Amino acid sequence: MTEHDRRTFLKLSGTVLGGIAVGSTVVAGTRTDRHIVETKGRRTPEGFEVVHEMPGVKFSVVRAEASELASSKAVKNHAPDLEIRLNAPDVNESVPAFDADEYEGQPGDFLQWDKDDLNVPEAHETTEGEGTRVSVIDSGVLETHPDLAGPLNLDLSRNFTDDGGDHNPVGGDDHGTHVAGIVAADNGGGAGVNGTAPKTDLVDCRVFSGAQASFADILAAVVYSANVDADVANLSLGAYPVPRQGEGDFYGKVLNSTMTYANREGTLLVVAAGNDSADLQHDGGVISLPNEGAQALSVAATGPRGYGWDADGDGETTDLVAPPESPAFYTNYGTNAITLAAPGGDAVxxxxxxxxxxxxxxxxxxxxxxxxxxxxGEPDTRVPGYGWKAGTSMAAPNVAGAAALVKSTNPNYNANQIESALKRAASVPDGYDKAYYGAGYLDVVDAL
Known part of the structure; x- marks a missing residue:
């Protein structure tokens, strides 16, 4: 299948299920045991087990059946919680990895074209993110990873699921660990990899239990991030296509209220745009969440083709078929739906x-x-290592790390001012369609 054929296929692959959607990025269905409730007068519903109180917004999450909520005087409206399954681009299934011992002794910028293209080493001459806090709302961050043990705040990190574990990943899901490294990896004493803001205070908010995430747990993690004074919250997750009408309208209302609260409290929400190759500007009647929610800084993905290998067959491994700022084949796009583009990886x-x-x-x-x-014969140990992934999931934390650097150099900036600085510094590369970039391609140094 050619890359053009794949783009067409992915744009047509979504179907509606239970008020949300099945697509190339997520699979979602409703839960019958938990509901998101809109409360009257900010009261917590009585007589129900409260899963998430979410102080600061007029919504709560309770364990109850729909019929039980109908008679509650504290409940204005409600809808079932949603279970979301996150899937990355198919190319992620075929990549190798090093464990930490195999990688020992490699230079910290080994294979990190994204940090090189963003001039992160130059930005670090000004700041490495000191005095800032970034939350990663994802599948958990491995606290024993040598490149993450330093920046990770264990006291504030939380598990928002009901699986009984701590903030660390469940099973083999290393998505959140990869995302966290892009934000804040501190080079493991000289033998690891670099993050954009290695001296930020990193807070792990685990919302995935294996491959499953609850919409309500994600909302609770956003509120928590704001309430612990995170300057940036990274959400490399999403649901698409979500209908704008019916229950989709309620979910959108809850999300917008939650995101507006976080923004007002000073937390910039950096959100992956999604991996459906979808034109979010012209997809009529549906919406991508949370990246099209209120106050979201929506990030599309770019990447090179031919980095360190002979993609054009001329015998040279030093030239590229496409530069790092070219749009990735899988990224969602849309002029008013994308805020910035950043390195997320591409593939031939x-x-x-x-x-x-x-x-x-x-x-x-x-x-x-x-x-x-x-x-x-059963996996039982998580061995830290280094490897490759692609997706808007990888582009978003490049922006989140850059936002932390901007906040570090401008400690009085609020969330909107941080976003404005990033947008002003960005520009659309010559010869490329603005629909893939919003304000443009991330420019970390100029944003400082």
Whole structure:
């Protein structure tokens, strides 16, 4: 399948299920045991188990059946909680990884084209994110990773799911660990990888239990991020296509209220735009959430093709078929739906499996492998490592890290001022369609 054919296919792949959607990015369905409720007069509903109180907004999450909520005098409106399944671009399934021991001794910028193209080393001559706080609302951050143990705030990190665990990832899901590394990896004492803001205070908000996330848990994590004074919250997650009418209208109302509260409290919400190759500007009657929610800084993905391998067959590995600022094949787009574009990784799909290092075009950062260390045939240990992933999930934390740098150099800036600085510094690359960039391609140094 050519990249053009794939784009057409992905744009047509979404179907509605239970008020939200099944698509190439998420699968979602409703829960019958938990509801998001709009309360009257900011009262917490009595007589129900409150899962998330969400102080600051007029919504709560309770464990109850719909019939039980109908008679409550404290409930104005309600809808079932949603379960969301996150899927990354298919190219992520075929990439290698190093464990930390194999990688030991490599220079910190090894294979990190994204940090090089963004001139992050130059930005670090001004600030590394000191005095800021970034929350990562995702699948959990591995606290034993040598590049993340320093920036990670264990006291504030939380598990928002009901699986009984702590903030660390469940099973082998290293998505959040990779995202956190893009924001704040501190180079593990000289042998690891770099994040954009390695001296920020990193807060892990785990909302995924394995591959599943609850919409209500995500909302609660956004409110929590604001209430612990996070300057930036990164959400590399999303649901698309969500109908604008019916229950979709209620979910949008809840999301907008929550996001507006966070913004008002000073937390900039940086959100992945999604990996459906969808034109969000002209998709009529549906919406992508949370990146099209109120106050979201929506991020599209870019990436090189041919980084460190001979993509054009001329025998040279130093030239590129496409530069790092070119739009990735999978990224969502739309002139008024995208705020900024940033490195998220790209791929030449036809060469996957041919033996060339095509994965160099993806984003390289912190991961882990879930391995069997006791010989019983079942994985039981998360071994820190380094590897590649692509997606708007990787583009968003590049922006979140940059936002932390802007806040560090301008401590009095509110969320809107941080976003404005990033937008003013960005520009659309010559010869490319503005629909993929919004204000433009991230420029970290000029934003400072």
């Amino acid at each position: 799909q036809k060469v996957i499996g041919t033996g060339v290092p095509w994965f160099n075009d993806l984003v390289f950062n912190t991961v882990f492998e879930y391995v069997d260390t006791d010989g019983d």
